Amino acid sequence: MxxxxxxxxxxxxxxxxxxxxxxxxxxxxxxxxxxxxxxxxxxxxxxxxxxxxxxxxxxxxxxxxxxxxxxxxxxxxxxxxxxxxxxxxxxxxxxxxxxxxxxxxxxxxxxxxxxxxxxxxxxxxxxxxxxxxxxxxxxxxxxxxxxxxxxxxxxxxxxxxxxxxxxxxxxxxxxxxxxxxxxxxxxxxxxxxxxxxxxxxDARIAAEREQVRSALARAESVLSQQGTPSLSVVLNARTPAPHALQPASHPWGLSDREAEVLALMAEGLTNRGIADRLFLSESTVKSHVKQIFRKQGASTRSESIAHAWRHTRWQELRAS
Structure with a gap:
């Protein structure tokens, strides 16, 4: 009782x-x-x-x-x-x-x-x-x-x-x-x-935004010590194609649009904010986020962003 x-x-x-x-x-x-x-x-x-x-x-x-x-x-x-x-x-x-x-x-x-x-x-x-x-x-x-x-x-x-x-x-x-x-x-x-x-x-959005900000702050703290370029630069950098018909490649096989969405997620934007920035519907953004999670093997925004930061750091080390 x-x-x-x-x-x-x-x-x-x-x-x-x-x-x-x-x-x-x-x-x-x-x-x-x-x-x-x-x-x-x-x-x-x-x-x-x-x-x-x-x-x-x-x-x-x-x-x-x-x-x-x-x-x-x-x-x-x-x-x-x-x-x-x-x-x-x-x-x-x-x-x-x-x-x-x-x-x-x-x-x-x-x-x-x-x-x-x-x-x-x-x-x-x-x-x-x-x-x-x-x-x-x-x-x-x-x-x-x-x-x-x-x-x-x-x-x-x-x-x-x-x-x-x-x-x-x-x-x-x-x-x-x-x-x-x-x-x-x-x-x-x-x-x-x-x-x-x-x-x-509103409370859930505020909590999620705070989690993202916290994850970004931790990542920035580590990466700033190494002089790593911004996440959006690496995510949107295109690999030179051997011939004109080969599409640009992105980490985890993301499409161009998915890479854009992930970069904006890393900036701390909500789905609504991303939709406004890219002139998409919120449901379309949610679909892109779901596909990003699937391709990365992530289950949360914080985990997805952490994967992206780790990839950025690896790319920088390879280039050095």
Missing amino acids: STTKYELRTGRPAPNPFSDPGQYNADPAEVRPARLGDVHDAISRLRDLGSVDDALAAAARTFAPAGHFARVLLSRIEGSLWVPRHWHSSELEHEQERGLESLLAALRVPLCSTMVETQVVRRRTSQLVEHAQTDSRTHHPFVDAIRTRSYIVAPVIVGEEAVALIHADHGANRHPVSEADHDIVRHFADLLGLALESIAL
């Missing part, structure tokens, strides 16, 4: 934009564009945090006012468990809300096959639960704890995996959620998943 310690983080009270029935009863066609605009602004703020964990921690308190919901819960999917993690409510000052955080923090919900949340995770689609108190598919300790009449739950998808759940409602004993609310929650959850993928990708 896992011994991981969990802490439910709660948000400070925020006004509920729909606490006025007149606002809630407004024409959805008038209200929805403003809500969508607020949701997009919220995603931009989460994206700017630059960390997956920070974005998830801030999601509930950021989405509640943006989406015009009284209460929002973000839960993590950890194995076969649904684990409440970050709760935000505009009603925390009310007596009936006191103690709710501790009740939610204690929940570790196994995702059994009949539960609404299980279907949301498996099918990767959102659900509007209209009669939470009587619906046999709800987890009643959760429903009883928050005393909700109806709620919406949507999955946060990263890649092909549901990593989190967003629950939202308009508060205990208030008006039920609507299909318009359902659209807003689903839209936010979809955008949050894309934002998390983008944050994670």
Whole structure:
């Protein structure tokens, strides 16, 4: 059994934009564009945090006012468990809300096959639960704890995996959620998943760039002591052909284009940077990189660049 310690983080009270029935009863066609605009602004703020964990921690308190919901819960999917993690409510000052955080923090919900949340995770689609108190598919300790009449739950998808759940409602004993609310929650959850993928990708690119820079710095340190010419010069140097029809040769049987790509890799450029420099698509660059790895017997960019530097040094020694 896992011994991981969990802490439910709660948000400070925020006004509920729909606490006025007149606002809630407004024409959805008038209200929805403003809500969508607020949701997009919220995603931009989460994206700017630059960390997956920070974005998830801030999601509930950021989405509640943006989406015009009284209460929002973000839960993590950890194995076969649904684990409440970050709760935000505009009603925390009310007596009936006191103690709710501790009740939610204690929940570790196994995702059994009949539960609404299980279907949301498996099918990767959102659900509007209209009669939470009587619906046999709800987890009643959760429903009883928050005393909700109806709620919406949507999955946060990263890649092909549901990593989190967003629950939202308009508060205990208030008006039920609507299909318009359902659209807003689903839209936010979809955008949050894309934002998390983008944050994670940026982090991987930064780490890969740092690895390449480190490898280049080590290679430059060694080669600079010997006065070795630049890697791009050696890689792009053409062997004189015995006759006009013989193509120029490159290390490992690389093509001209592959040699260009390898030289730019050695300069620390990403696939996107190489594509921009050579006026190619990023997918074409990825294909060239794959072929370079295959011909060199390399499995990473750092290893490929190291092979290239060693070849450069060998060529210099042969010429001396």
